[in-house]
Amino acid sequence: MTSRSPQTQTQPFALAADRLFDGSRVLVDHAVVVSGDTISAVLPVAALDPNIPLRREPGATIIPGLIDTHIHLMRWESPLFMAAGVTTVRDVGNDLDWILDQRRRAADDLRSQRVLSLGPLLDGPSPNHPTVAWPCGDEQAVAQAIERLVAAGVDGTKLYVFFPTDLLPLAVRASHAAGLKVSKHCLKDGVLVAGRAGVDEFFHLDGILADVWPDHPPAWLDGWGLPGMKETLDAQKRVADEIARMGMVSTPTLAYWDSQWRIRTPGRAAGDDSPDVPACMVAWQGTAAREQGGADQWRRGLEAAQRFTGLLLGRGVRTLAGTDVPCGAITAGLSLWREMELLVGSGMSPTQALRSATSDAADFLERPKLGRLAAGATADLAVVRGDPTREIPAKPEVTLVMREGVTMSPAEILADARRANPTGEGDPWSTQFAWHAAKRKAKAS
Ligand SMILES: [Zn+2]
Known part of the structure; x- marks a missing residue:
């Protein structure tokens, strides 16, 4: 281009x-x-x-124009978003300077989608994804991080898996004082702790497992596919009640869950076998996932996640469409349509699903003109x-x-993208994925 x-x-x-x-x-x-x-x-x-x-x-x-509320930008994604009608994305974790530069470029270049950004992942002292995260081990680190993000003009803050629980109220206070909402990946302490501290939005349904089944066997989201999950239905209803009372917003990224059983199924080349996903993404995401296995458990996990999303919807919990592109090597843009399909499978009508990817998202993002x-x-x-x-x-x-x-014309955008044939390398998340791959390799040898 x-x-x-x-x-x-x-x-x-x-x-x-x-x-x-x-x-x-x-x-x-x-x-x-x-x-x-x-x-x-x-x-x-x-x-x-x-x-x-x-x-x-x-x-x-x-x-x-559709809004994907949960992505991590890499440059190969942009034409695919536009070709699928996705005109705005919210990046929820990236290198700060890089993503702000991308946001500026996208503001000028109408061929790419508008970019909103939550800046880097604010994580604990030893971040899981160091290339795209800032460590936050104490009050001073949190206060400084949020001050810097506010000065940079981010569109919200994102607290990651290992963000210290005792620092949640401070992060919420500092963000809200600057007019920023707080979104969180709630893995170990659960969603309710985050909600009670004032966190506005939770991602991937992560943390619900800790809330409904505190002594579950070691597992991440795939734990939703364990046989014991069925016995937690009453607890799920109580947790859904409290989430509704607190007015939290759920962005379940069901397309990500869906990618995980697909990518683990032997014989499949990648998450969704798309020719538009760069080979490096397929290698980074596919190899790790296939080594871990567990396709059936992930598939049952997705079904359980959809049932729980149904409980939230029945209680009026606002649920936004987000996909976690590029994780799972899913196709940017098309993945948001998949998300809407999966939301319909969770109990939304098609117009409600479209709403979750348009006006509901815009309202939560406080962008009433989108x-x-x-x-x-x-x-x-x-x-x-x-x-x-x-x-x-x-x-x-x-x-x-x-x-x-x-x-x-989406056809022209796609043809241009295929001619450019981006490698998917050279972006902060490429560095991050390559770092994880090297670490896995060192561990295996
Ligand atoms: Zn994500």
Whole structure:
């Protein structure tokens, strides 16, 4: 990609399809009027000013640009996000300077998706992923880290697995005082401890196992697939009740869970066998996973995670669509459609799933102009063949994507990406994955 960022059209124009999902409702025979980078109106086609040029997309649905609320950016991902209609991503753990640079570039280059960032992972004194984490061992380290992140203008803070429990209230106070929400990976102490300390959002359902089954055999998320998990249903309901009472938000990243049984299944090349995932990702993610095995347990784990998500949904817990790309070597962009499918399998309707990836995400991120098609909203949208409001397609046919009023062809974006053939190397997470691979190799020899 060498050409300059495409320019916004200066004259207003309208786009119409069989139906339009505006972020909460389905409207039939409506058009979106785009003026510059903004939507100036959503109205019935019959009510359109005849002087405004109209582009019709028969047999298709217009949806707001999708938002993936849990990713770790690598440069190969960007065209794949855009081609799948994902116009905004929230990076939830990366090298700070690198991701802020990517955020700046993406703000100028409308061919890539908008980037929000939670900065690095704030972890305990010996971080699990040192390339993309800051160690936080005491009060001073936490206060300084958050002060630095606030000054850098991040969009929230992310506490990782080994973040010290006794420092949670301080991290929450400092983040909230700066107007930042706090998101957490809750592995060892559970979600309830984090919620009681004021953490706003929990990822991967991680920590629920500690809450519902404190003496479970050693396991991570795969422990959800242990036979004993079935006996915890009453505890799961109590925990879901408390999560609802505390108003916490769940971003379960079911697409990640799904990738784990797939990647462990013998005979499969990678997470989802996509030609657009660089070979190094497949090697880093696939080799480690296949060594560990446990495909069946992960598969049962996914089912249990979906059942628990159903308990949360039944209690009105806001649940956002996020995928954890590139973990599991899943395909950026398509993975968000997979997430919506899995959310439907957990009890959402297709429109609720679309909402979790559009207006619900935008509301939680406090970006009211994103994730909706309405007058005054940012002109980010996608045109999808068929009717995703009735059934979330496994392989969506996105025929047009628009960011800030600029219309782009997903087919051309994909063709450009394939020509560029990115190696997936040279990004902070590449360094991190290579570091883990070297460590595993040293341990094995
Ligand atoms: Zn993640």
